[in-house]
Amino acid sequence: MFIRGGPTIRADIYVRISQDLTGEELGVQRQEEKCRELITSLGMEVGQVWVDNDLSATKANVVRPDFEAMIASKPQAIVCWHTDRLIRVTKDLERVIELGVNVHAVMAGHLDLSTPAGRAVARTVTAWATYEGEQKAERQKLANIQNARAGKPYTPGIRPFGYGDDHMTIIEEEAAAIRAGAKMILDGWSLSAVARYWDELGLQSPRSLVAGATGWSLRGVKKVLTSPRYVGRSTYLGEVVGEALWPPILDPDVYYGVVAILNNPERFSGGKRTGRTPDTLLSGIGLCGHDACKDTVGGRGYRGVLVYGCSLTHTRTPRSIADDRASKSTLARLMFPDFLPGLLASGQTESGESAASMHAEAQTLRERLDGLATAYAEGAISLSQMTAGSEALNKKLQVIESELVGSAGIPPFDPVAGVAGLISGWPKLPLPTRRAWVDFCCIVTLHPQNGRHASSMTVDEHVTVTWRDVAE
Structure with missing residues (x-):
């Protein structure tokens, strides 16, 4: 206990607030002003002032830098506005007790930690403070769940990218970047390409700004593009719990398409490449037109444009031009008079009745895939359930489509719908089926620019197509 007339005690001030x-x-x-007044009234001198602003004293993962520094400095006495500003949990109290100093609080009086009685009082006070903190956390948890189910945003957190400080008003510049990023993923771009695009726009993640970081991480981009928030869904601890009151940024079809792509377990996410299913029309099919190359091409990006190129980058043919020419040439081959007789003459391993049955089964599987996406959109199933179900259905669909390929290498062909059905349904055909038909009907060659600007080249200068002989 402090005795007047003795040596002057230097009292350190500790102030803290949980939310600023x-x-x-x-x-x-x-708090500091009141603490200084108390020190003066007690006849002590002001020592070091320790400040932990906007920091909780109850969260296990939160470190209070000035509290730690104060403990390490071994002060002669401590003055605070209230004991709960200094200590809220028992483990911190025991560390203060080990100092063997007196604690004076403006609003809670004197704690003499040098005596058993004083320590007992301090432990009791701290125990009740801990209890009240835990009760407050439970009340806050229930309130957060209720608000989430009502579609209200969690405004105490950092504002989400795309929305203002109220978590509801759309920031159009950021929203436009989110929409463009989603479209890039649907068009075959990578997360790193989206991250570079957002960085080039000068847009920062609000969370990165608070942390003092720069640039978008792949994890940050994926978290934005797969968050149900942007399709108008409210969540709690990662689970969708209701319709949101804030306006959506992404259309449901776009959002769920992006989620399906980014959460596909077969999607390449780092490490050594071991091969994957091509996700563009001409990857592994189109040929490089360079005289010394003749390698197949793959999809990539170049200066913001989706292109095809060989491994040595002899070609950078815009994907839109190459895909359009290859598709039109394939459809023209299908409509040519000699195609249907040649196709039927080549024969298939299964009977027409069997092929029709498998096509019907394939269509049923596609409808079930659409049903899974709809069920997820309506909140009837979770994302993990949709992903697992889609993976199982896609595997079955791949088996059926592979069985539909005849002994002559003919791609899946519905004998009931015929060539007319194949042509009219071309835009909606699965990518593997369209790739199979392009490869079956055509030899597609993509030519180097040879110093020319891509925009100055004609379609014929970019791409040439040679029809294959069906008899082969």
Whole structure:
């Protein structure tokens, strides 16, 4: 206990506030003023002032830098505005007790930690503070669940990318970037390409700004593009719990398409490449037209444009031009008079009745895939359930489509719908089926620019197509 007339005691001041919404530190400044007045009235001197502004004293993963520094400095005495500003949990109290110093609080009196009675009182006070903190956390948890189910945003957190500080008003510049990023994923771009695009626009993640980081990470981009928030769904701990009150940024069809792509377990996510299913029309099919190459091409990006190129980058043919020419040439081959007789003459391993049955089964599987996406959109199933179900159905669909390929290498062909059905349904055919028909009907060659600008080249200069002989 402090005795008047003895040596002057230097009392350190400790101030803390859990939330400083304005960032002006007014709360801790008011605490410090009252602490200085108490020190003067007790006849002590002001020592070091320790400030932990906008920091919780109850969260296990939160470190209070100035509290730690104060403990390490071994002060002669400690003055705080209230004991719950200094200690809220028992483990911190025991560390203060080990100092063997007196604690004076403006609003809670004196704690003499040098005596058993004083320590008992301090432990009791801290135990009740811990209890109240836990009760408050439970009440807050229930309130958060209720608000999420009602579609209200969690405004105490950092604002989400695309929305303002109220978590509801759309920031159009950021929203436009989100829509463009989603379209890039649907068009075959990578997460890193989207990250570079957002960085080039000068847009920062609000969370990165708070942390002092720069640039978008792949994880950050994926988290934005797969968050149900952007399709108008409210979540709690990662689970969709209701319709949101804020306006959506992405259309449901776009959003769920992006989610399906980014959560596909077969999607390449780092490490050594071991091969994967091509995700573009001409990857592994189109040929490089360079005289010394003749390698097949793959999809990639070049200066913001989706292109095809060989491994040595002899070609950078815009994907839109090459895909359009290859598709039109394939459809023209299908309509040519000699195609249907040649196709039927080549024969298939299964009977027409068997092929029709498998086509019907394939169509049923596709409808079930659409049904899974709809069920997820309506909240009837979780994302993990949709992903697992889609993976199983896609495997069955791949088996059926492979069985539909005849002994002559003919791609899946419905004898009931015929060539007319194949042509009219071309835009909606699965990518593997369209790739099989392009490869079956055509030899597609993509030519180097040879110093020319891509925009100055004609379609014929970019791409040439030679029809294959069906008899082969």
